[in-house]
Amino acid sequence: MALYVYFLLTLAVLLPGFRGGDAAAQQLPLHYLGQQEGLGNLSVNALEQDASGYLWVGTDNGLFRYNGKQFQRYAQAEGMVGTQVTALLADRLARLWVGTADGAYLLRGRRLLPLRAAGAALPVDAGQSLTPGPQGKLLLVSSGRLYEADPQPDAAGYVNARAVFSKVERQALPQLDQLAGVLAEADGDVWMGCGAALCVRSRRGVAVWGVAAGVPEDRWLNLRRGSDGWLWARGQHHVIVLSPGAHRFHERSPRANVMRKVAVATALVEDGDHRMLINTDQGLARWHAGGWQYFGGANGLRMGGGVPAMLVDRDHGLWLGTAGHGLVRWKGYDNWENWGAPQGLPDDHVFAFLRDRAGRLRIGTRSGMAMLAGGAAARAVPVPGYRHEQWNSMVQDRRGNLWSSSYTGSLVREDAASGQVRQVATLDMIFGLLADRQGRIWISSATGLYVLDPAAAAPVARRPAGLPAGSALLSELTRRSCQGRDGTLWFLTGAQLWRLRDGSWQDYLLRRHNEPEFDMLACSADGSVWLGQGSAGLWRASVTAGGLVKRALSSAALRDKVLLSMHEDRHGRLWLGTDAGLVLWDRKQWRQFDSSDGLAWNDINARPFYEEADGTLWIATSNGASHIIHPERLLAPYPLSAIVEEVERDGRAVRLGDGDALPWSAGALHLTIASLSYQHRDALRFRYRLAGLETDWTISASPTPRYAALPPGDYRFEYQVLNQDTDSSSALAELRFTILPPWWRSLWFMLLCALLLVAGVGQLHRWRVRGLRQRAAQMELLVQARTRELELSQEALRERALRDGLTKAWNRAAVLEMLDQLIAKGPREGGAFLLCLMDLDFFKRINDNYGHLAGDAVLCQLVQRLMAGVRPYDLVGRYGGEEFLVLLTDVDGADGAARVEHLRRSIAATPFDLGAQGPLKVTASIGVAVFDPSRPVAGLELVRRADLALYRAKALGRNRVEFACAEDAATDAPHPQSP
Numbered sequence: 001m002a003l004y005v006y007f008l009l010t011l012a013v014l015l016p017g018f019r020g021g022d023a024a025a026q027q028l029p030l031h032y033l034g035q036q037e038g039l040g041n042l043s044v045n046a047l048e049q050d051a052s053g054y055l056w057v058g059t060d061n062g063l064f065r066y067n068g069k070q071f072q073r074y075a076q077a078e079g080m081v082g083t084q085v086t087a088l089l090a091d092r093l094a095r096l097w098v099g100t101a102d103g104a105y106l107l108r109g110r111r112l113l114p115l116r117a118a119g120a121a122l123p124v125d126a127g128q129s130l131t132p133g134p135q136g137k138l139l140l141v142s143s144g145r146l147y148e149a150d151p152q153p154d155a156a157g158y159v160n161a162r163a164v165f166s167k168v169e170r171q172a173l174p175q176l177d178q179l180a181g182v183l184a185e186a187d188g189d190v191w192m193g194c195g196a197a198l199c200v201r202s203r204r205g206v207a208v209w210g211v212a213a214g215v216p217e218d219r220w221l222n223l224r225r226g227s228d229g230w231l232w233a234r235g236q237h238h239v240i241v242l243s244p245g246a247h248r249f250h251e252r253s254p255r256a257n258v259m260r261k262v263a264v265a266t267a268l269v270e271d272g273d274h275r276m277l278i279n280t281d282q283g284l285a286r287w288h289a290g291g292w293q294y295f296g297g298a299n300g301l302r303m304g305g306g307v308p309a310m311l312v313d314r315d316h317g318l319w320l321g322t323a324g325h326g327l328v329r330w331k332g333y334d335n336w337e338n339w340g341a342p343q344g345l346p347d348d349h350v351f352a353f354l355r356d357r358a359g360r361l362r363i364g365t366r367s368g369m370a371m372l373a374g375g376a377a378a379r380a381v382p383v384p385g386y387r388h389e390q391w392n393s394m395v396q397d398r399r400g401n402l403w404s405s406s407y408t409g410s411l412v413r414e415d416a417a418s419g420q421v422r423q424v425a426t427l428d429m430i431f432g433l434l435a436d437r438q439g440r441i442w443i444s445s446a447t448g449l450y451v452l453d454p455a456a457a458a459p460v461a462r463r464p465a466g467l468p469a470g471s472a473l474l475s476e477l478t479r480r481s482c483q484g485r486d487g488t489l490w491f492l493t494g495a496q497l498w499r500l501r502d503g504s505w506q507d508y509l510l511r512r513h514n515e516p517e518f519d520m521l522a523c524s525a526d527g528s529v530w531l532g533q534g535s536a537g538l539w540r541a542s543v544t545a546g547g548l549v550k551r552a553l554s555s556a557a558l559r560d561k562v563l564l565s566m567h568e569d570r571h572g573r574l575w576l577g578t579d580a581g582l583v584l585w586d587r588k589q590w591r592q593f594d595s596s597d598g599l600a601w602n603d604i605n606a607r608p609f610y611e612e613a614d615g616t617l618w619i620a621t622s623n624g625a626s627h628i629i630h631p632e633r634l635l636a637p638y639p640l641s642a643i644v645e646e647v648e649r650d651g652r653a654v655r656l657g658d659g660d661a662l663p664w665s666a667g668a669l670h671l672t673i674a675s676l677s678y679q680h681r682d683a684l685r686f687r688y689r690l691a692g693l694e695t696d697w698t699i700s701a702s703p704t705p706r707y708a709a710l711p712p713g714d715y716r717f718e719y720q721v722l723n724q725d726t727d728s729s730s731a732l733a734e735l736r737f738t739i740l741p742p743w744w745r746s747l748w749f750m751l752l753c754a755l756l757l758v759a760g761v762g763q764l765h766r767w768r769v770r771g772l773r774q775r776a777a778q779m780e781l782l783v784q785a786r787t788r789e790l791e792l793s794q795e796a797l798r799e800r801a802l803r804d805g806l807t808k809a810w811n812r813a814a815v816l817e818m819l820d821q822l823i824a825k826g827p828r829e830g831g832a833f834l835l836c837l838m839d840l841d842f843f844k845r846i847n848d849n850y851g852h853l854a855g856d857a858v859l860c861q862l863v864q865r866l867m868a869g870v871r872p873y874d875l876v877g878r879y880g881g882e883e884f885l886v887l888l889t890d891v892d893g894a895d896g897a898a899r900v901e902h903l904r905r906s907i908a909a910t911p912f913d914l915g916a917q918g919p920l921k922v923t924a925s926i927g928v929a930v931f932d933p934s935r936p937v938a939g940l941e942l943v944r945r946a947d948l949a950l951y952r953a954k955a956l957g958r959n960r961v962e963f964a965c966a967e968d969a970a971t972d973a974p975h976p977q978s979p
Contacts, residue, residue, distance in 0.1 A: 026337040027624065028299040029598040034326035038071035039064055042304070044321030045126055045265050047311035048088035050096055053641070053676025055311070055319065057327055058085030063098055063112075066327070067645060067674040068681055079112035080105065081121070086265070089130035089138070095151060097138055099124025104140055106151060106159050113153050115140075117161040122147060126265035126308070127221035128181040134188060139164070141179045146192065164201075173206060175199060181233075183223035191231070193220030198233060198249075214249035215240060222268035226276065234268040234278055254278075254285050254292045265308035272316030273334065279307040284320070298378075300342070301328070315639075317678055329678065332598025335633055339363070340600065340624030344380030345370050346388065350620040353610035354394035356402060357416065361618075363625060364391030364404065385414065385421030392607060395435035397454040403441055405430040411443065411461065413454070425452075425461045432608070434481040436489060444478035449491055466505050472496055473507075480521035482529070490529055492521040497531070497541065497548065508541075508548035519606075522566040522574075530574065532563040538576070557583050557590040557727065567609035569617065569631070577604030577619065586635055592725035593634065596682040600624040638679065640730035642686065642721040645674040658735055664742040666709045673703035675721040675730070683725035691716040712741035804878040806856055807863040815877025815885045819939040822887065826933035833931050834896040836886040836903070837946035838866075841923045841958040843882040854914045855882075858922055861912050869903045885943070893930040893963060900928055900961050908959055923959035925950055930963065937969075945969060 034042055039057065046058035055066040062075040062083045075083050082102030089097040096107040103121035105112035115122050122142035124130070133139040138149040140161070149161035170176045173194075180193035190201040196217035197210040209215045218235030225231050229244040232252075237259045240249040253259065258280040267279045276287045283296030284307050295301060304324020311319040318333040340348045346368035354362045361372040362383065369386035389406035396402055400416035403424075411425040411433075429446040435454075436442065443450040443461055450461040467473055472493045480492040489500040494517035497508045510518050510531070518539075520532030528542035531550070538553045558576070565577035576583040581594030581602045594602045601623030610618040617628040628634070647656040650667035662669075673686050686703035689696065692715040693707065699722070717735040722728075743749055802814030810818065822833055840846075840862065847855040859882065866876045866886060875887040886903065888896050904926055911919035927950025929942045945964035953962035 026299060026339050026627070027343055027600070028295060028301060029331040029336050029338055029595070029600070030300060031329045031331055031596070032302070032326055033066070033071075033329065037069075038073075039066075039326050040071075040073055042326040043323050044327055045084075045086055045308050046088040046099075047309040047319055047321050047327075048090045048096070049311060049313050050090040051094035052643070053314065055313070055327075055678075056088050056090070056096060057321065058088050058098070058309075060084050063088075067676060068678050068684075069674065074107075074110070074112065078110055079114065081114070086126040087124050087129045087140075089132070091132045091136070091138070093136050093151075097130050097140070099129055099140065104130075104142065104149070104161075106138075106149075106153070108153075113157055113159050115147075115149050115161050116158045117142075117147055117163065122161060125180070128183065128223060128268070131182045131184045131190075133184055139182055139184055139190065141182050141192075144178050144180075145170075145176070146179055146182065146190075165206075169206070173199075173208070175208065176206070180219055181221045181223050183225070185225060191223045191233075193223070193233075193235070198223075209249070213247065214242075214251070216251070221266045222278075224268050224270060224276070226270055227274045232268060232276055234266055236262060236266070239278060252287070254280060254294070258282055258285065258294065261306075263306065263308070267308065267310040269310045269312050271312050271318060271334065277310055277318075279310065281306065283307060284310065303328075313678060315677065315679055331596060335628065335630050336598030336600075337627035337629060338598075338600040338624050339372070339380060339627070344382075345624065346382060348623050349605070350622075350625045351390065351392040351605060351607045352394050352404075352620065353618040353625070354396065354402065355612055356396065357400045362394055362402065362404075364394060366390050369404065383414075385419070386412070393430070393433040395433045395441060397435060397441065398439050399454070401454065403433060403435070403454065405433050405443065407431075409445070411452075413459075424459055427461060431477070431479060432481060434483065434489075436483050437487055442481055442489070442491075444481050444491070446477045448475050449473045449478045449481075464500075466500075466503065468505075471505075471507070473498055479519050482521055482523035484523045484527055484529075485525055486527055488527070490521060490523060492518060492531075494518065497521075497529070499543065506543075508543075510548075510550075520563060520566050522568055522608075524568050525572055530566050530568065532566055532576075534564075535562045538563060538566075555583075555585070555590045556724070557585075557592050564604055564606040565608060565620075567611065567617075569611050570615065571632075573631070573635075575609050575617065577606075577609070579603055582619065584634055589635070590727050591634060592683065594682070594725075597680060597725070598626075600626040638677075638723065638726045638728050640675060640677055640721050640723060640728055642673055642675050642719055642730050642733060644671055644717070644719070644735050646670075646672040648672075656735070656737055659737070661738040661740050663740050664710075664712055664745075668706050668708040669710055671705050671707075671717065673705075673719050673721075677721075677723075680723050680725045683723050685722045685724060686719065687722055687729075688717065688719035691718055710739045712739050712745060714738050804863075807859050807878055809863045809866075809884065810875060810877030812877065812879055815875060815879065815887070816939055816943075818875050818877075819885075819887060819942070822889065823931065823936055823939055823942075826931060827936055830933050831890050832892040832933055834886075834888040834891055834893070834900065835929045835931065835942045835946050836888065836900055837879065837927045837929075837943065837950045838884045838886060838903075838924050839926075839950055839954070840882040841925055841954075846920065846922070850914060850917055850920070854917060854920070857914060858912045858920065862907060862922075862924075865906045865910075866903060869899075869906045879943075885946075892932075893928075896928070896930075897961070897963070900926055904959070904961055925953040925958045926961045927951070927953055928961060928963045929968075941969075 033039055041059035041061035043060040044057055048056045057064040057066060062073045063085050064071040064073055082100050084101040085098060086101055087099030098105040102123055104115040104124050124140060124142055129141040131139045133148055136151060140147050146164040147161040148164050149159055153159050165176045175195035178195040183191045192199045197208050198215050198220055200207050216238050218238045220233050220235045222234040231242040233240050239253045241252045242249045261281045269277050271277060278285050283301050283303060285292045285294050302325050303322040306323045307320050308323055309321030318330040320328040322328055339345055345363060345365055347365040349366035350363060352364035356362060359374055363370045368388040369383040369391050370380040371383050372380050389408050389410055391404050391406050393405045394402060402414040405411050407429050409427045409430055412421050413424050414421045427445050430443060432444045434442040439455060441452045441454055449464055451464045452459050452461045463474055473491060476493045478491055478493055483489050491498040495511050497510055499506045516533045516536040518531050518533055522530040524530060528540055531539040531541055539550045540553060541548055541550045561578040561580050563576055563578055567575045574585045581592055582599055584591045593599055601621035603622045605620040605622055607620045617631055619626040647654045648670040649665055675684055685699050685701055687697050687699050688705060689698060690707060692713055715737055718732060720732045721730045802810055804811045846858055863876060873889055877885045879885045888899055904924060908923045911921045914920050927946040929945035931942055945968045948968040949962040949964040953960045
């Protein structure tokens, strides 16, 4: 049996060596990016990172830009003719050159400017066909020839290129028409794959390096000068190197079966540790410590048709471009190794680790014991002799024997010499083993603490000596144990901490009855201990003269997490396993890590960490084992930066630089913030605010702030990116801009409005003044009308007072007053007039015979006939009784005689109507006096003269007209009596 076990162990150690230098077949922590993230085509041919930090992915159907969150496609809309991208180059002047199967391009903004040589496009083959040339120019291989392109476009928008080698040179060396990969060096030399050899163009001309120089016949697609000065060349089937100053290449090809297939595109890159990586038929290979390490499907790499492109970014992260599975990020590149059931472990649920004296790593799992036989082991193998139990703890005694325990209570010993595994004890559930410096093995179980002397002939697990009777350590679940650097032993139960020092036991109460239990313990280098309470917190405890002193530690990194395990490494760093990943504290900063960083699984098991002699660390999770190869790198400075990647408004992209101004719009302003850091992406949070609108900060994992209808004014968009895992942040950046007022709030519009307002006010004033004037005029007219009415009323009253009440002719006083007025203006105006005194003949008879009413009717009709016979400006007045005065103005005796006669006839010609009494013929006698303005007389004098003439007319028979004569003017005789 012993020989059989020894044979199996030897075979397990030797088998990995037969694989010819394979890398350990750990599960690679890979993150695949594809169409869900916006990478529309999954066949990747080229990868590049520009000066800003963007990743550029060339595929069979377009160029894609990646910002860590999503991809943006560049194709025909940006100027590309064919969409099969074959090569990419970001040069030292922050320009991106793009090679496609149909032509080459220079990216300017979002436009792809085509390259032309003598008016023809320059298709670019896959591989290293682009390289920076002298003076900022580009060297590219197109259709087997080398061209040099000037980056300045011409007026038509083309970038012009010229052939580097003349027709004569190509005829002299035909290989110059069969070029492949190209590399321009700092000293001006240009290495090229030419034909089946290598060529170098220098100041001395073109030299061919062929078989005689150690270059096997191949198509050389990739060339790279390593940081150590070695020149690497990668062909379809070979890899060769040239040491600095040497004149012959040396073969460095991987094993023959990994580079047999014809590859359209090949890759050659150098990682952050100065190791070269190439793609192979099965995946990729890495040159390390004088040999090749291989990674492929056995490590979980799904690559479709291969890995045509690789990129090491500025943070030393590794990206793989696959032919069919999109873009792949190797999380925590070369810092994390993960092992699980696919790599040979009996179970993914891992509990314990131990490196034995033979250099084999033992791994205890939920379903058995496995081991990695040596550092180059390709696969874990089961350890013979162990049952399929939950092996949760392992220690090694001074003789090299391995002691292992399980949750089922098994305690076994594996003999260092024979490899035989023997059951030593069966206890209740065992939680852990501790081998102290005195050689004893302490056993923590569900029923208390046990101790065992492994050197005894028949080791037996016994209760520790010196504990008082009834001690909790003799009956209660003992959870954890550790030994400090000074040899002090510490043991933990749910409520007490026990210390064994110099053979003396001391216990310390940790909690009250209603407080959470303590379930974690780790020793610190300064003699204190670390204690954990699951979700209740982290404590540091030390013993002083006054007893045990506990101090709580808090951190945002522990918020909402359950502590499951803890370990202080040799450098004093504290490692904490939680239900949501790994937390690390170096006494200065807190950092968090999870599966997005390379950890096998976020749920870390409640088992101790295992620190190897070389400082690497093993972590047990519920989904495999994680190996941290470079723990110090987890604390390396992690630069962060944030940029405003895109600004949109009204559905269109807006170019907005610092200090720019935008016209006002009712549409929303969308800003997209990006961080071009690709580590710890899940922990990134963006903090921003728009000063001028907001005072509070917004923190978001999706940084796409939206501001609707910003009012005019000056704004300052402040932003930065925070990393919660690394407790770091970028510098606060800002983007200042101005929103111009809308046209209706612009200065010119305000001035126009002011002018219009002034004009409007003036117009209103004019309208008001005009209105006031109109109202004043209306009032004036109204007053005038009213005055006129009053005047008319007064005139009517006056006229009524001056009119005869019966005949409506002027009364005696009125007509005499008017007579005086005519006399007064006569000399001034030279106007003559006639005064006619009229008397009805035999009027008394009318009254006597017909009555006074008939007489009144005759008088009224008489006035009507007189008014009808005179002009409007002549006057008719009743002088008294049946006598009337008629003043005919502006006439003298000669002109007025006919008119006076006409008046007499109008009276006598037509009988007067007396109604029922019939018509009555009436006549009148008229005496006329002429007023001569040259010899004016008084009015009554004229009346007297007319009266004398009237009496003369009556005396001469009535019904006639008589004019006053000169004798009438001289006489003062009384009037004769009427007949």
